[in-house]
Amino acid sequence: MMVAARSFQVPKYLDASTPAEYRGISRDHVRLMTLDSVTGKHFHHYFYQLDSSLREGDLLVLNNSRTLPPVLKGKRGKQAIEIRLSRKLTDQEWEALIVEDVCTVGEKIDLPGELTATITGKGNEAPLVILSFSKSGLDLYDAIYRYGEPVYYEYIKTPWPLEMYQTVYASVPGSVEMPSAGRAFSWKLLNKLKRKGVKIAYLQLHAGLSYYENDRWPNPSNHPEAFRIPEETAEWVNKTKKNKGRVIAVGTTVVRALETAVNHGGHVEAQEGITCLYIQKGYPLKAVDGLLTGFHEPEASHLDLLTAFIDEKLLMKAYEEAISAEYLWHEFGDMNLILPMEEKR
Known part of the structure; x- marks a missing residue:
């Protein structure tokens, strides 16, 4: 099944062609739009203010796959x-x-x-x-x-060094495109979140090519990627769910990996292998409650995955607001947090 085309269009002036560091700001000073996944209500902040949307007992799961120059x-x-x-x-x-x-x-x-x-x-x-x-x-x-060199898509005008395509915590080589949802994190922000009581865990999913040129994209229902979930990460996810905390995936790669590893009892198991999981509207998410991600093009299958977290009409309304507010797109762009804002009872 291929992704359905969306009606919105991203103006070219919103293509982020330059890393934040070369725009005179630090990584964690890109913008952040937070969406309540239930009501669609949205809030505008900067990424370094992420802690204001999270609370003690939440768990952030990050993909520490390191980008190769493919x-x-x-x-x-x-x-x-x-x-x-x-x-x-x-x-x-x-x-x-x-x-x-x-x-x-x-x-x-x-x-x-x-x-x-x-x-x-x-x-x-x-x-x-x-x-x-x-x-x-x-x-x-x-x-x-x-x-090798990094992949430079048409909106990139300057051949940036490979280090610009790494998250600060990347440690396991394997991705050919940066797991970009985590790019805005700094160690300062991660430590700030830890002091608030937000737990941090890691897994690997080695991201493949997201675009094949000439208006060709991978088939989202048949796009294998290698992943590994350590025992400690599985334990933290299950403990957080048991304690009614929120498990927040940093990137669609993390969502795919965790949801692939859910067993029949609803618990995440430590494992490694290949996932072809295609998540779309109506998919019953069992491991993940929230998602931190970038802003995606209308043709991207990532948008299908987002509709498992939030009603598509609410999502498209938020995207229209993001375009109007001039949020930046792509791997060097701004960020979007989607999660239920109300406390679990």
Whole structure:
């Protein structure tokens, strides 16, 4: 099932093409719109004021996957080729997008550092292919970090360094696009939240490509991504639910991982694997109560997931308000918190 098109349009002047640090502010000084998921009532703040919307006993779950530089530029004969890695399959194989070109199985691409990639098959969905590299394990990661670049979509006008595509707490390499919902956090803010009694837990979900160029997006009902939920995180989620606290996912990646790990008894289990979970309107959320996320394009399947938290009419009304109030979109943009504001009884 593909995402339904929404009627709103984001003006190009609201595309955040520059990281906050290069706009003269710190990460946690981007703007924040908080939505009551029940009433749709919205509040305007700055991200460093996040603590005003949270309370003692809440749990924030963050994705500490670290972003790789997945764009590799090589040659097929004399022809320039751009590869965008999407998902690791084995120590030597990746699913990838070959940009603006058609390649066939068996073709070899020459890359910097005496690295080659051979197309061995079709990927999970078109237009992805499977690449087998001449190096594996740490040697392959070393080549990717030495010669790769971040993904720069059309609204990015400057080739920002890889560090701009990391959250401050990122520690486990694997994502090809930044889990951007957590980008606005600073250690100062995280410590401020801890002092208030908000618990912090981590998991990993390695984000794949979110866009395949030429108006092509991943099929949200068949988009596998690797995840890992540690024992401690599962315990904190279950304890928070038992104590009637709110579990707040920092990013749609965290929602997918936690909801995938819910067992028949309604508890989150520590586990690792691959998730293809597609969350949309009417999905019965069992692990997560609230969501901290960015603002999404009308074509993005992330909006389907948001409608599991809040009625779509209320969400679209809030998005219209965000456009009117000139909130910024994309990974360097402003933030949106969706959660029930009333105390649980």
